[in-house]
Amino acid sequence: MNDVLKYTNYHQYIADYYAEKKAKSAFTWQTFTRAAGFSSPVFLKYVSEGRSNLSEDAAVRVASAMSLMGYEQEYFCEMVKLDHAKTDEEKKSIFNRMLAIADIHKVRVVEGDSFRYFDSWKNPVLRELAPAMPGAKPLALAKACRPEITAAEVSESLHFLLKSNFLQKDEKGNYVQTETGVSTGPMEVTPVAVRGMHRQMGEFALEAIEGVPQNERHFSGLTLGITQDVYDEIVQEIAAFRKRIISIATRSEAVDEVYRLNVQFFPMTKKSVKKD
Structure with a gap:
């Protein structure tokens, strides 16, 4: 089984855990779910598909059912907390704890490099x-x-x-x-x-x-009155524009200054409701 420290999504980890167990034995969702102390035989199947979520208390039971102990169980429970987090600051704090656990045990979280890269200008x-x-x-x-x-x-x-x-x-x-x-x-x-x-x-x-x-x-800047269809078309145009800018900027390897281009397109009013 892949190291739990290489995951950032606990739903995917449960799905992969089940798939590996199933491939090697007559393992069933009912067996797995009962081992974790749930009455519904398909609850963890729904969790693995993202249709249901674990509570923080249930996370400990599921981790134990997968034989995760010590720092592995702690990491799994942090993944569950991350899924429940509402604010960016809360998510950053939890993910940094996950990265700290992985760093201590010399496991590289692939997404960790991307997260750290964009975390500072x-x-x-x-x-x-x-x-x-x-x-x-x-x-x-x-x-x-x-x-x-x-x-x-x-x-x-x-x-x-x-x-x-x-x-x-x-x-x-x-x-x-x-x-x-x-x-x-x-x-x-x-x-x-x-x-x-x-x-x-x-x-x-x-x-x-x-x-x-x-x-x-x-x-x-521009202030525009638009519909959702026009919004979608403009977003596609912005994406194409960014690609053209990158193409222009990379024509030459010479650089004498570093610039930042911000492309911001956001609502200034609340969405109106049309009446017949």
């Missing part, structure tokens, strides 16, 4: 800046950032970027990108960090209105 900025400043020391990179950060913060971010293979060093010791871009992918928890990134970048955009010369920034 420093990571994507330094991923672009470090290759553009060959031979630069952390202090020089720190002073080039806007807002300015410390050399220690740069070193910490670069260490993470190298360890997680977002950057690597060439034969001269200079930083190079391993991929042209970084995508969130179909992750469970990463969107929480991405929303935090949008908040950070939104604050920087506000500061740039007064803090950056007008000939070095571009701000524009």
Whole structure:
């Protein structure tokens, strides 16, 4: 069975656990459910499909039924808490506890790298800046950032970027990108960090209105009355526009400054109800 510490979705872990047991024996959902102390013979089947959820108390019983003990049981229970969490801050706190358990036991949570990458604006900025400043020391990179950060913060971010293979060093010791871009992918928890990134970048955009010369920034906006169908079409157009921007930006390997492009499209009114 795959290590529970490699999962971030407890529904999927239960589904995989059952599939493996079923392949090796006459294991049934009824057997599994009874071992966890539930009366319904299909309850855990519904949980595995995402149609039902475990309570935090039930999580301990199910973990025990799957022979998860110690830190493995603790991790499984944290996954259940993560599923119940309502706010981004709560989700981040729980997921960081999951990552801490995995780190202690030297297990890499694949989604953890993506989560950590988007959790701080420093990571994507330094991923672009470090290759553009060959031979630069952390202090020089720190002073080039806007807002300015410390050399220690740069070193910490670069260490993470190298360890997680977002950057690597060439034969001269200079930083190079391993991929042209970084995508969130179909992750469970990463969107929480991405929303935090949008908040950070939104604050920087506000500061740039007064803090950056007008000939070095571009701000524009539209206020539109639309329908849901038009909204969907515009979102598709924004996605195509982003791809064209990436294509333009990557035509040349030369970089003399790192920019951030925010694309924001959000409602300014409550949805109206049409009356016949």
